[in-house]
Amino acid sequence: MVEERSEDVYLVTEEIRYIEDTGPVKLYGICLNPGFESDGEGENGFLDLSRSRTFVRRIARILNERDVSPVHMKDVVEDILNDAEFIDRLMSDDYDFAEIE
Numbered sequence: 432m433v434e435e436r437s438e439d440v441y442l443v444t445e446e447i448r449y450i451e452d453t454g455p456v457k458l459y460g461i462c463l464n465p466g467f468e469s470d471g472e473g474e475n476g477f478l479d480l481s482r483s484r485t486f487v488r489r490i491a492r493i494l495n496e497r498d499v500s501p502v503h504m505k506d507v508v509e510d511i512l513n514d515a516e517f518i519d520r521l522m523s524d525d526y527d528f529a530e531i532e
């Protein structure tokens with residue numbers, strides 16, 4: 432399932448996966464909006480970023496608000512995932528998206 436918003440380049444996906452010893456788990460990811468053309472050089476998305484919908488929605492918001500090219504999407508998402516301090520700030524209730532550099 433994909434959260435559809437026609438103006439967004441990046442959409443949040445939702446998928447149920449069966450994980451051994453855990454059972455069914457809902458995972459959220461990010462994909463390119465099929466309504467936008469990609470040059471074919473970038474990634475099409477990440478289907479299993481997190482079990483937290485809020486976390487993935489906030490990453491998608493960063494990508495959309497900063498007009499990240501699909502060519503750079505993978506690097507930007509990996510940078511976010513590798514920065515524990517940024518993740519903590521991103522997940523705080525008072526996070527200001529305007530402060531993103």
